[in-house]
Amino acid sequence: MQLFPCPFCGPRDETEFHYGGDAGNARPDGVDVPVGRWADYLYLRTNPKGTAREIWVHMNCGEFFVMERDTVTHTVLSSTALGGENAA
Amino acid sequence: MTRIYSALSLFKEGLAGQTGWQPAWRSPEPKPSYGAIVIGGGGHGLATAYYLARNHNISRVAVLEKGWIGGGNTGRNTTVVRSNYYYPESVELYGLAHRLYEGLSRDLNYNVMLSQRGMVNLCHSTAEMEVGARTVNAMQINGIDAELFSPEDVRRVAPIYNFSADARFPVFGGIWQGRAGTARHDAVAWGYARAASRLGVDIIQNCEITDFIIEGGRCRGVQTTRGAIRADRIGMAVAGHSSVLAAKAGFRLPINSYALQACVSEPVKPILDTVVLSPGTGVYVSQSDKGEIVIGGGLDRIPSYAQRGNLPTLETVIAGLLEMFPIFGQLKLMRQWAGIVDVVPDSSPIIGESPLPGLFLNCGWGTGGFKAIPAGGTLLAQLLATGKHNDISRPFDLDRFASGRLIDEAAGSGIAH
Numbered sequence: 001m002q003l004f005p006c007p008f009c010g011p012r013d014e015t016e017f018h019y020g021g022d023a024g025n026a027r028p029d030g031v032d033v034p035v036g037r038w039a040d041y042l043y044l045r046t047n048p049k050g051t052a053r054e055i056w057v058h059m060n061c062g063e064f065f066v067m068e069r070d071t072v073t074h075t076v077l078s079s080t081a082l083g084g085e086n087a088a
Numbered sequence: 089m090t091r092i093y094s095a096l097s098l099f100k101e102g103l104a105g106q107t108g109w110q111p112a113w114r115s116p117e118p119k120p121s122y123g124a125i126v127i128g129g130g131g132h133g134l135a136t137a138y139y140l141a142r143n144h145n146i147s148r149v150a151v152l153e154k155g156w157i158g159g160g161n162t163g164r165n166t167t168v169v170r171s172n173y174y175y176p177e178s179v180e181l182y183g184l185a186h187r188l189y190e191g192l193s194r195d196l197n198y199n200v201m202l203s204q205r206g207m208v209n210l211c212h213s214t215a216e217m218e219v220g221a222r223t224v225n226a227m228q229i230n231g232i233d234a235e236l237f238s239p240e241d242v243r244r245v246a247p248i249y250n251f252s253a254d255a256r257f258p259v260f261g262g263i264w265q266g267r268a269g270t271a272r273h274d275a276v277a278w279g280y281a282r283a284a285s286r287l288g289v290d291i292i293q294n295c296e297i298t299d300f301i302i303e304g305g306r307c308r309g310v311q312t313t314r315g316a317i318r319a320d321r322i323g324m325a326v327a328g329h330s331s332v333l334a335a336k337a338g339f340r341l342p343i344n345s346y347a348l349q350a351c352v353s354e355p356v357k358p359i360l361d362t363v364v365l366s367p368g369t370g371v372y373v374s375q376s377d378k379g380e381i382v383i384g385g386g387l388d389r390i391p392s393y394a395q396r397g398n399l400p401t402l403e404t405v406i407a408g409l410l411e412m413f414p415i416f417g418q419l420k421l422m423r424q425w426a427g428i429v430d431v432v433p434d435s436s437p438i439i440g441e442s443p444l445p446g447l448f449l450n451c452g453w454g455t456g457g458f459k460a461i462p463a464g465g466t467l468l469a470q471l472l473a474t475g476k477h478n479d480i481s482r483p484f485d486l487d488r489f490a491s492g493r494l495i496d497e498a499a500g501s502g503i504a505h
Contacts, residue, residue, distance in 0.1 A: 001399055015400045019391060039490040043342035043433055047331035049393045071345070072393045 129153025135465020
């Protein structure tokens with residue numbers, strides 16, 4: 001069992017967390033968004049091998065946050081509450 | 089020199105002291121250019137090269153594999169072959185693969201040990217039986233063999249299932265596909281490799297792609313750890329690493345890579361002669377020809393390129409296995425492993441030209457690529473040879489993510505991945 005650091009609750013079992021997608025995948029704004037941009041937002045993923053910046057939710061406390069992780073070693077590099085400059 | 093594998097050649101070689109066997113495929117140095125390059129020496133890549141040579145007479149083909157052939161998901165799956173899908177597009181695709189599998193040993197002159205022992209997807213409630221009946225009807229309308237099983241039918245094919253009165257997942261019936269079964273996964277890779285090599289295809293192992301050669305907005309070749317290799321038509325079939333290559337080519341894909349793990353027990357005497365899948369436990373089981381109980385389950389839900397499974401998922405799978413088959417509680421696990429699978433939002437593959445002209449995709453098979461190898465190879469070969477889709481591959485083009493015409497087979501795997 002790997003422990004993930006929740007910025008609010010501290011280190012908790014990996015099974016308490018749910019992956020939420022790429023960090024920084026901002027929803028397109030406005031009414032004239034081209035189809036390709038919507039497809040990009042909805043479906044296309046960076047899916048990096050190595051360092052990844054991801055949105056996660058700690059299902060116990062319900063808080064969303066940004067976790068930086070290595071997708072090969074599974075090492076957690078950082079865990080930051082979502083808000084301020086991380087809001088996007 | 090013995091070229092044909094047969095009982096007669098086995099007998100002759102026995103008399104000749106086994107001196108006439110040749111390596112199953114050649115290992116040539118890469119040439120500077122080819123008619124077509126296939127990236128990825130798994131089942132899909134090797135099948136693509138074989139069908140390019142056999143169906144389209146294009147034999148100046150190289151298969152470039154960063155490790156050894158069949159060492160990725162082709163060697164890491166649970167070897168199930170089936171076509172029990174819901175939507176007509178999927179039925180065409182997996183039905184093609186299933187039919188080709190049935191003739192594959194003869195076609196390749198290589199025994200892939202296809203064993204059509206049947207597969208039952210269990211239904212654990214009245215509601216699941218109604219959905220099961222709908223699935224069976226859809227399969228039959230689409231021309232795929234399917235049968236709705238009663239509890240007695242399930243008991244007949246899987247008597248060791250937990251039929252006790254207090255079972256957590258009681259059996260109300262099941263979806264049966266009698267033509268489903270298992271095949272020897274390594275043999276599929278080796279058989280395609282041997283057959284392709286004999287038709288002139290160069291299989292080049294330990295050759296990793298480092299970059300694409302892009303000229304005039306088109307893909308003209310690849311830079312590799314063994315030098316530059318040029319071709320005007322390049323196909324990639326690299327499963328969980330598709331996004332990594334796509335990044336080098338300058339585009340993104342609707343793919344997340346996850347570990348999917350499996351495990352086998354120590355070998356035991358024959359006890360289970362079919363494939364059993366329980367949507368309740370999220371576990372499916374078969375017994376290999378060597379006697380091992382082969383166990384598969386759901387994805388590890390953490391994006392990963394690690395090729396190893398996490399323990400919580402393994403625990404869930406084993407708990408599910410023991411709920412289904414309490415008799416297996418005495419077994420010892422022998423091996424556990426994982427492959428990196430390319431999961432797409434609609435759980436259907438991506439076959440078609442990439443955003444970089446000249447580079448063609450065969451990816452997104454997610455948790456179910458092995459069963460589709462002959463079809464993936466046939467369809468990518470046709471794309472590379474003609475630049476045009478087969479009617480079967482057209483619905484699976486990357487453009488469906490902009491058009492919104494998704495083929496949502498999330499339930500097709502039988503397990504909520």
